[in-house]
Amino acid sequence: MLEGKRQKSGLTAAWVSRAKPKDKPYKLSDRDGLYLQIEPSGLRVWRMNYRFLGKQRTITFGRWPELLLGEARERLFDARRLLAKGVDPVEHAKLQKMLAAAHTFEAVAKEWLEKIAAEGAAAMTLKKARWLLSKLYPSIGKRPIREISAHELLLALKKIEATKRYDTANRARTASSQVFRYAIATARAERDIASDLQGALVTPRTTHRAAITTPIEAGALLRTIDEYDGYPLTRTALRLLAHVFVRPGELRWAEWSEFDLNKRVWTIPGHKMKMRRPHAVPLTRQVVASPRSGMQIISARGLK
Incomplete structure (x- = not known):
C-alpha cells in the first residue's frame, strides 16, 4: 500500500533517507521523470532522463543529501522549462558552468591584469599587482565576483594582516578595488565592495628613513x-x-x-x-x- 502511495504522489524525504544500497544500482522514482539512483557504494544521485532532438539524454542534478528532495524537484522543473523552450538542459548547464568560470574573482583579476599590460603598465607594476592579487585567490579566487561580500573580502585580507604584513594587506585591498571596478565596467559586478573596507585594516606605522635636510x-x-x-x-x-x-x-x-x-x-x-x-x-x-x-x-x- 505504501509503495502504491509512493508511486502516485512521489517520494518523501523519509523514504529517501531510509533507502539502502543493494548489490546492483537501482532507482527510486519520484514524479515528472525525477529519480534517485542509488549505487552499491551508497552514492545517491538525482537524475532525469529525457529526449532531445530524437536522442535519449540524462541530466544529473546533484548528490543527496547535499541536494535534498525539494531542491532536486526545483532543478527538475527548471530543466523542463528549458525543454519547453527548445533548449537542451545538459548543454545549458555546460554553458552556465563556463560563464561562471569566467566570472570568478580570479578570472576577472587576470583579465584586468591583461588589460593594464596591453595599456603599457610597467613590468614591475604588473609583477606587484599579480603578487598582491594572488594572496586573495586561495580565499575568494573561485568565487563568482558578483556574490563576494565585503565581509568575505575582509576575511581574506585579514589572513594577510595576521602575518603582520599590514602594508601588503592594505595594498591588496587597493588592488582588489581595481578588479571590482573593472568587473562593474564589464557587467559582472554591481559595486566595489573593497571601497567599503577603507579603515577596516591596520594602518602600517610610517617608518622615516634617514635623509639629508640641511x-x-x-x-x-x-x-x-x-x-x-x-x-x-x-x-x-x-x-x-x-x-x-x-x-x-x-x-x-x-x-x-x-x-x-x-x-x-x-x-x-x-x-x-x-x-x-x-x-x-x-x-x-x-x-x-x-x-x-x-x-x-x-x-x-x-x-x-
Missing part, C-alpha cells in the same frame, strides 16, 4: 662624492644624481637624444618611466657646463 649635510655629501676613488662612471653618476634626482635605472639608460642642453631640460620618455608618462627633468648649470665629460652615464655604452 645645506651643511648636502655639502658634506657632495664633498664625499668628489673624494670617491672607485669606478669613475659610478662617481659621475653619483654627481649627476645629486642634481637630477631620478632613479638609477633612468640615469643608466639615458640617451643623448633625450637632452636639450639649450633649454636645459632632460625629457625621459614615458616607456622608461614607472607611471608610463614622459618626465621632464630640469638641468642645473653644473650639469650643462661640461656635458660630454660630466654626463658619462653608467652604462656599458654610455649615452647614445
Whole structure:
C-alpha cells in the first residue's frame, strides 16, 4: 500500500533517507521523470532522463543529501522549462558552468591584469599587482565576483594582516578595488565592495628613513662624492644624481637624444618611466657646463 502511495504522489524525504544500497544500482522514482539512483557504494544521485532532438539524454542534478528532495524537484522543473523552450538542459548547464568560470574573482583579476599590460603598465607594476592579487585567490579566487561580500573580502585580507604584513594587506585591498571596478565596467559586478573596507585594516606605522635636510649635510655629501676613488662612471653618476634626482635605472639608460642642453631640460620618455608618462627633468648649470665629460652615464655604452 505504501509503495502504491509512493508511486502516485512521489517520494518523501523519509523514504529517501531510509533507502539502502543493494548489490546492483537501482532507482527510486519520484514524479515528472525525477529519480534517485542509488549505487552499491551508497552514492545517491538525482537524475532525469529525457529526449532531445530524437536522442535519449540524462541530466544529473546533484548528490543527496547535499541536494535534498525539494531542491532536486526545483532543478527538475527548471530543466523542463528549458525543454519547453527548445533548449537542451545538459548543454545549458555546460554553458552556465563556463560563464561562471569566467566570472570568478580570479578570472576577472587576470583579465584586468591583461588589460593594464596591453595599456603599457610597467613590468614591475604588473609583477606587484599579480603578487598582491594572488594572496586573495586561495580565499575568494573561485568565487563568482558578483556574490563576494565585503565581509568575505575582509576575511581574506585579514589572513594577510595576521602575518603582520599590514602594508601588503592594505595594498591588496587597493588592488582588489581595481578588479571590482573593472568587473562593474564589464557587467559582472554591481559595486566595489573593497571601497567599503577603507579603515577596516591596520594602518602600517610610517617608518622615516634617514635623509639629508640641511645645506651643511648636502655639502658634506657632495664633498664625499668628489673624494670617491672607485669606478669613475659610478662617481659621475653619483654627481649627476645629486642634481637630477631620478632613479638609477633612468640615469643608466639615458640617451643623448633625450637632452636639450639649450633649454636645459632632460625629457625621459614615458616607456622608461614607472607611471608610463614622459618626465621632464630640469638641468642645473653644473650639469650643462661640461656635458660630454660630466654626463658619462653608467652604462656599458654610455649615452647614445
